[in-house]
Amino acid sequence: MNTVIACGGTGGHLFPGLAVAEVLRARGHEVMLFVSEKEIDSLAMTGREEFRFEKLPTVGFPSPFSPRIFGFLGRFAESLRVCRSIYRKFKPHAVLGMGGFTSTAPVLAGKMRGVPTFIHESNAIPGKANRLTARMVRAVLLGFKECAPFFSSARTEVTGTPIRKELQPMDRSVARQKLGLREDLTTLLVMGGSQGASGINQSVIKALPFLHNFAIQVIHLSGARDERLVADNYQRETIPAHVAAFHHAMEEVYSAADFAIARSGAASLAELAAFSLPAILIPFPYAAGDHQTKNAEIFVRAGAALLLKESDLTAESLAQKIRELIEHPNQLRHLAEASARLAPKNAAALVVETMERYTQPNHDARL
Numbered sequence: 001m002n003t004v005i006a007c008g009g010t011g012g013h014l015f016p017g018l019a020v021a022e023v024l025r026a027r028g029h030e031v032m033l034f035v036s037e038k039e040i041d042s043l044a045m046t047g048r049e050e051f052r053f054e055k056l057p058t059v060g061f062p063s064p065f066s067p068r069i070f071g072f073l074g075r076f077a078e079s080l081r082v083c084r085s086i087y088r089k090f091k092p093h094a095v096l097g098m099g100g101f102t103s104t105a106p107v108l109a110g111k112m113r114g115v116p117t118f119i120h121e122s123n124a125i126p127g128k129a130n131r132l133t134a135r136m137v138r139a140v141l142l143g144f145k146e147c148a149p150f151f152s153s154a155r156t157e158v159t160g161t162p163i164r165k166e167l168q169p170m171d172r173s174v175a176r177q178k179l180g181l182r183e184d185l186t187t188l189l190v191m192g193g194s195q196g197a198s199g200i201n202q203s204v205i206k207a208l209p210f211l212h213n214f215a216i217q218v219i220h221l222s223g224a225r226d227e228r229l230v231a232d233n234y235q236r237e238t239i240p241a242h243v244a245a246f247h248h249a250m251e252e253v254y255s256a257a258d259f260a261i262a263r264s265g266a267a268s269l270a271e272l273a274a275f276s277l278p279a280i281l282i283p284f285p286y287a288a289g290d291h292q293t294k295n296a297e298i299f300v301r302a303g304a305a306l307l308l309k310e311s312d313l314t315a316e317s318l319a320q321k322i323r324e325l326i327e328h329p330n331q332l333r334h335l336a337e338a339s340a341r342l343a344p345k346n347a348a349a350l351v352v353e354t355m356e357r358y359t360q361p362n363h364d365a366r367l
Contacts, residue, residue, distance in 0.1 A: 033045075201229070205229070
C-alpha cells in the first residue's frame with residue numbers, strides 16, 4: 001500500500017506522522033511524507049533517509065479579510081499542483097493528513113484522484129484544517145474520544161496519538177548519567193513543546209530563587225532563542241541543570257525526569273504518559289479553540305497532572321506547584337500511575353490497521 005502522510009508544520013503534527021510512517025514501513029508499505037518548509041521539519045527529517053519526503057509551500061489560513069489571503073491561496077494552489085504531480089508517479093493507495101494546513105492540499109489531491117483519504121486529530125478540539133477536510137475523508141482518527149462530537153457527520157475511530165518507536169523508557173540512572181546529572185536528586189523536566197516557550201522559560205527563571213532549599217536538578221529544553229539566558233540563570237542560582245535548546249533523544253530526557261512542566265499539546269501529553277510522567281501543565285492560551293486547555297483538563301480529571309493557566313502564572317504560583325510535588329512523594333506517585341493509564345496503546349499500529357481496513361476493496365466506501 002503506497003501511503004502519503006501529510007504531517008508538517010509543528011512537532012504536534014510531525015512526530016505522530018513519523019510514528020505512523022515507521023509502522024507502515026515495518027509492515028512493508030511504501031511511504032511518502034509531505035512536510036512544510038519550516039526549520040523544525042528539516043531537523044526532524046535529518047537522518048531519516050528511509051523515508052521519501054517533499055516540502056510543500058503551505059502557510060496557515062489567515063482571516064478571509066486579511067491581505068495575506070492572496071498569498072495563502074497562491075501557495076495552496078502550488079501545493080495542490082505539486083501533490084497531484086507527485087501522485088501521478090507515486091500512485092498512492094491512501095492519504096493521511098495529520099492536521100494543520102500542510103495536510104489540506106494532499107488530502108484534497110487524494111480525494112480528487114479517488115484515493116481513500118483520512119485525517120488524524122490528536123487534540124480534544126479540532127483545528128480549522130481538520131474541520132475543513134473532514135468532509136472529504138473515509139474516517140477521522142482521534143487521539144481523544146472527547147473530540148468525536150466535533151465530527152458528528154463523519155466516521156470516527158479512537159486510536160490515540162501515535163508516538164515514535166524510539167521513545168521507550170530506559171534505566172533512570174543511565175539516562176541521568178548521559179545528561180551529566182546526579183542520580184540522587186529529584187529531577188524536573190521543563191519543556192515548551194517543539195518550538196520552545198518563552199513564557200514558561202521566564203516564569204521558571206523567576207521561580208528558581210524559591211527552590212534553593214530543595215534537593216532538585218532540572219532538565220530545561222528552552223528553545224534556541226532563550227538557551228543562553230536560561231543557562232546563565234541556573235548557574236547564577238547554583239541549581240544543577242542540563243540546559244539545551246532541544247534534545248534529539250527525548251527518551252533520555254523523559255526517562256531521567258521525575259515530573260515535568262510542559263505545554264499541553266496532544267503529542268507532548270502522549271509522550272509524557274508513555275513515560276508515566278506527572279506534569280504541571282501550562283496550556284498555550286492562544287492555541288486554536290483553546291484546545292490545549294481542553295487537553296490539559298482531560299489529564300487533570302484523570303489525576304495525571306496539575307493545571308496552571310498562563311493567566312495565573314507567576315514565579316510564586318509556579319514555585320508552589322513545584323514544591324507541592326517535591327514535598328508530597330505519594331501524590332507524585334499517584335499522578336505517575338494515572339499518567340501511565342493514559343498512555344497510548346499501540347496508537348500508530350491502530351492508525352495503520354484502521355487505514356488498511358478502510359481501504360479493503362469490500363469495505364463500504366460511502367462517506
